Amino acid sequence: MSNAAHHDQDDLRLLRESVRTLLERAGGVARARKIRDEDGGWDAPVMTELAKAGVFGAAVPEEAGGLGMGLAAAGIIAEEVGRVIAPEPVVASVGLAIGLLRRLCPAHALLTEALAGTTVLATAWQERDAKGLSDTLSSRFENGALTGTKSWVAGVAVASGILVLVEAGGGPALALVEPGGKGVSIDKRRQSDGSILAELHLSGAPAELLAEGPAVAKALEAAISDTTALTAAELVGVSAKALEITLDYIKTREQFDKPIGSFQVIQHRAADMHVMREVAEAGVRDALGLMDATETPRLRARQASRAKARACTTARKITREAIQLHGAVGYTDEFDIGLYLNRALVLSAWLGDDVYHRRLWLNARNAEEAAE
Amino acid sequence: MIDYNAMSDADFRRQVRQFFETEYPEELRNLSHRPKFAEIEHWHRKLHAKGWVAPAWPAEYGGMGLNAAKLLIFYEEQQRWGVVRGRDMGVQMVGPLIIKFGTDAQKAYWLPRILSCEDIWCQGYSEPGAGSDLANLRTNAVIDGDEFVINGQKIWTTMAHDSTHIFMLVRTDPKAPKKQQGISFILVPMDQPGVEVRTITTLAGETEFCEVFFNDARTPCENLVGELNKGWTMAKSLLSFERVFIGAPNLAQNALGQLETYARGAGRFDDPVFRDRFAEVALDVEDHAALYARFADQLKRGEPLGADVSMLKIWVTETFQKITELMIEAAGPDGGTLGPLQVGNAGVDVLAAFYKARPTTIYGGSNEIQRNILSKAVLGLPG
Ligand SMILES: Cc1cc2nc3c(=O)[nH]c(=O)nc-3n(C[C@H](O)[C@H](O)[C@H](O)COP(=O)(O)OP(=O)(O)OC[C@H]3O[C@@H](n4cnc5c(N)ncnc54)[C@H](O)[C@@H]3O)c2cc1C
Numbered sequence: 001m002s003n004a005a006h007h008d009q010d011d012l013r014l015l016r017e018s019v020r021t022l023l024e025r026a027g028g029v030a031r032a033r034k035i036r037d038e039d040g041g042w043d044a045p046v047m048t049e050l051a052k053a054g055v056f057g058a059a060v061p062e063e064a065g066g067l068g069m070g071l072a073a074a075g076i077i078a079e080e081v082g083r084v085i086a087p088e089p090v091v092a093s094v095g096l097a098i099g100l101l102r103r104l105c106p107a108h109a110l111l112t113e114a115l116a117g118t119t120v121l122a123t124a125w126q127e128r129d130a131k132g133l134s135d136t137l138s139s140r141f142e143n144g145a146l147t148g149t150k151s152w153v154a155g156v157a158v159a160s161g162i163l164v165l166v167e168a169g170g171g172p173a174l175a176l177v178e179p180g181g182k183g184v185s186i187d188k189r190r191q192s193d194g195s196i197l198a199e200l201h202l203s204g205a206p207a208e209l210l211a212e213g214p215a216v217a218k219a220l221e222a223a224i225s226d227t228t229a230l231t232a233a234e235l236v237g238v239s240a241k242a243l244e245i246t247l248d249y250i251k252t253r254e255q256f257d258k259p260i261g262s263f264q265v266i267q268h269r270a271a272d273m274h275v276m277r278e279v280a281e282a283g284v285r286d287a288l289g290l291m292d293a294t295e296t297p298r299l300r301a302r303q304a305s306r307a308k309a310r311a312c313t314t315a316r317k318i319t320r321e322a323i324q325l326h327g328a329v330g331y332t333d334e335f336d337i338g339l340y341l342n343r344a345l346v347l348s349a350w351l352g353d354d355v356y357h358r359r360l361w362l363n364a365r366n367a368e369e370a371a372e
Numbered sequence: 373m374i375d376y377n378a379m380s381d382a383d384f385r386r387q388v389r390q391f392f393e394t395e396y397p398e399e400l401r402n403l404s405h406r407p408k409f410a411e412i413e414h415w416h417r418k419l420h421a422k423g424w425v426a427p428a429w430p431a432e433y434g435g436m437g438l439n440a441a442k443l444l445i446f447y448e449e450q451q452r453w454g455v456v457r458g459r460d461m462g463v464q465m466v467g468p469l470i471i472k473f474g475t476d477a478q479k480a481y482w483l484p485r486i487l488s489c490e491d492i493w494c495q496g497y498s499e500p501g502a503g504s505d506l507a508n509l510r511t512n513a514v515i516d517g518d519e520f521v522i523n524g525q526k527i528w529t530t531m532a533h534d535s536t537h538i539f540m541l542v543r544t545d546p547k548a549p550k551k552q553q554g555i556s557f558i559l560v561p562m563d564q565p566g567v568e569v570r571t572i573t574t575l576a577g578e579t580e581f582c583e584v585f586f587n588d589a590r591t592p593c594e595n596l597v598g599e600l601n602k603g604w605t606m607a608k609s610l611l612s613f614e615r616v617f618i619g620a621p622n623l624a625q626n627a628l629g630q631l632e633t634y635a636r637g638a639g640r641f642d643d644p645v646f647r648d649r650f651a652e653v654a655l656d657v658e659d660h661a662a663l664y665a666r667f668a669d670q671l672k673r674g675e676p677l678g679a680d681v682s683m684l685k686i687w688v689t690e691t692f693q694k695i696t697e698l699m700i701e702a703a704g705p706d707g708g709t710l711g712p713l714q715v716g717n718a719g720v721d722v723l724a725a726f727y728k729a730r731p732t733t734i735y736g737g738s739n740e741i742q743r744n745i746l747s748k749a750v751l752g753l754p755g
Contacts, residue, residue, distance in 0.1 A: 126705070130638075130639065131638055131639040131640075132638060132704045132705060132706070133704065133705055151705075152705050152706075189709050189710075189711075190709070190710050190711070191708045191709055191710065192708050192709075192710060192723055193708070197708075197709065254501075255503060255504045255505040255508070256504070256505045256508075257505075263740075265740060265743070266740075316697070320693075320730075323575075323730055323734075324733055324734065324738075324739075327503050327504070327734055327738065328498070328503065328527075328528045328581075328731070328734055328735070330575075330734070331574055331575055331730060331731045331734065332572050332573065332574060332575065333572075333573040333574060333575050333577065334572065334573070338575030341575060342575065345700070345707065345708045345723070345726075346708035347708075348700075348707065348708070349700070349703070349704065349705055349706065349707035349708040349709075350705070350708070352704075352705075353700075353701060353704070353707065355645065355701055356704070359645075
């Protein structure tokens with residue numbers, strides 16, 4: 001198995017530079033605003049450019065057609081995606097769609113297409129009950145068709161296929177449906193960043209069964225851990241850029257005949273944000289590195305929760321403080337800083353917020369200690 | 373004319389409550405956005421017919437003439453029933469100033485028009501270079517015959533796009549030795565070629581505030597309120613009133629109610645961590661109300677408020693923000709979703725509450741500025 005430890009820091013630095021250049025050249029954060037105002041989708045050409053830069057295969061083992069650079073590399077990419085709020089579903093593709101396909105059906109043509117950025121797949125695994133996220137699975141695969149309702153499905157509006165987690169003959173299964181197909185109806189819910197989360201209603205939707213049995217549960221657990229940790233990295237990027245924008249602002253905005261950044265209370269708050277960001281970056285990168293070094297699901301899940309908990313807390317603090325230090329301009333849609341706040345809201349809610357992950361982390365830690 | 377102050381508190385409360393419960397339009401209860409006048413006009417007409425548009429104004433000017441105790445009851449009942457604040461910059465801000473500093477002719481002309489909403493007002497203080505440092509304002513007014521000619525720009529003017537008039541602070545003596553001198557308070561009609569309004573979209577996606585540009589805009593000299601170049605002290609004299617208003621428990625209490633509705637519907641009270649956090653913010657609200665009551669008593673006794681009133685605003689706005697963060701937390705995977713979230717048979721718009729809470733620590737004197745005031749004027753710290 002190859003992992004990030006085998007790649008030196010130079011490789012990661014080069015990867016970061018190439019992704020940053022690509023995303024800046026594509027339009028930077030202005031593109032996020034433009035796409036939000038249009039339809040909340042993404043740019044297909046940017047998808048394929050990202051694929052050419054190795055973005056989708058970075059964390060995929062070499063034997064499965066990837067670069068074998070591990071989550072450490074995927075985390076670097078996710079940070080860059082966060083910095084410009086790139087609307088392409090990079091983390092969801094890498095962590096979920098590609099993560100599931102390469103573990104469950106590595107020979108399927110879909111994996112090759114997903115790695116090439118030519119096919120974008122949404123993943124629908126969660127279901128809702130009266131209290132929120134349900135622990136049980138009620139959607140079914142029977143006679144070649146799917147029935148049930150999946151919730152919080154990201155990217156479904158523009159995806160060419162949806163990977164759906166269902167029950168089939170007493171065990172979990174992964175099936176593929178077409179978003180526009182028969183028996184599929186999509187209820188779109190707009191998020192604060194303009195993206196869409198959908199409720200996916202399936203009533204006898206024809207589907208292709210991709211995999212079934214215990215391997216599906218195992219692959220899903222691994223894919224969720226990866227995606228959680230990579231979302232944390234994306235939030236680190238969001239926080240870092242929000243802080244940079246804020247530092248620039250407080251250096252130049254003058255009130256009382258001096259830059260507001262010269263007031264000591266503002267300086268201390270900037271210093272606090274800087275420390276938080278550094279701690280988050282160190283913690284999240286460490287967690288990704290540790291995940292690369294182990295195959296044990298519980299250890300990986302624990303690190304993923306550690307990363308997401310830290311990243312959510314940090315992003316919340318920094319994006320809120322950023323608005324405050326901007327004053328009224330921070331409350332407008334005309335300045336980019338608000339885009340970062342709205343993005344942080346969505347990424348924090350996605351796959352569990354800090355409170356949720358602190359709980360999971362503690363459970364995992366206690367379970368490990370009990371096992372020792 | 374009814375002397376409400378002679379009624380017992382209980383009788384007065386009953387009467388106010390009954391009026392809201394029977395007359396207030398159901399569709400306007402607990403609005404989550406700031407309405408344009410047309411949307412609430414039918415309610416305003418009822419309030420106007422009843423003579424209840426301006427609870428704090430003296431009865432001789434068409435107000436209810438309420439003393440501080442009755443006024444608080446009125447606001448509490450308004451809050452309890454989810455009654456909209458309405459387009460009240462005229463009643464809350466420019467009216468009291470005209471009553472205190474205006475000429476008889478100004479009172480006779482403007483006050484009835486404020487009550488009827490024939491004129492709808494917005495507040496033109498802030499400018500791009502004059503936010504916390506308001507005295508730095510540059511928009512100027514020059515006397516030309518019997519008119520002021522105004523040039524410059526105001527910004528963050530709430531609801532300017534739905535207003536007929538703007539009350540503003542302008543520089544009338546650019547040579548005054550101090551920034552605070554040479555500022556005047558004038559009333560300006562907005563329906564004229566020299567005034568241009570551009571709306572600004574907030575990060576919640578609403579158009580609530582505006583930029584207002586003045587390009588040789590004109591207003592008659594008789595629209596100067598108070599003395600020329602003395603506008604700063606006049607405007608300041610209204611600030612302590614504004615700070616009790618803005619430090620009132622309403623917004624936080626309302627958000628706490630929404631949090632509770634959501635959390636009950638979504639079964640969050642089964643979670644001990646959530647219970648603790650809920651209790652924490654509920655107590656933050658309750659104890660703030662006790663502190664607020666102390667200031668309210670001071671007002672009731674007719675005593676002036678000191679700089680320490682700043683603490684009300686700091687506490688309540690930050691509590692409001694904490695509550696809305698907890699709403700997001702309670703919403704879990706729906707925490708980034710816009711619009712009302714359905715729980716049981718209630719709908720709670722979590723993000724609308726969150727967005728509403730954000731600027732409360734910025735406007736009305738930012739919380740940093742309030743802390744500066746507390747540390748210097750109340751604690752006597754050097755510097
Ligand atoms: C929703 C909303 C509605 C508004 N409606 C109106 C309206 O109707 N009419 C109107 O005239 N204005 C209105 N305002 C403007 C409001 O009064 C200003 O936003 C406020 O005065 C702060 O000014 P600013 O936004 O320029 O921020 P700045 O003054 O630029 O402040 C930026 C940051 O620096 C901090 N800061 C500034 N000075 C100091 C200092 N000395 N020490 C420490 N920290 C400092 C501030 O606290 C803030 O965090 C509104 C604002 C908002 C957000």
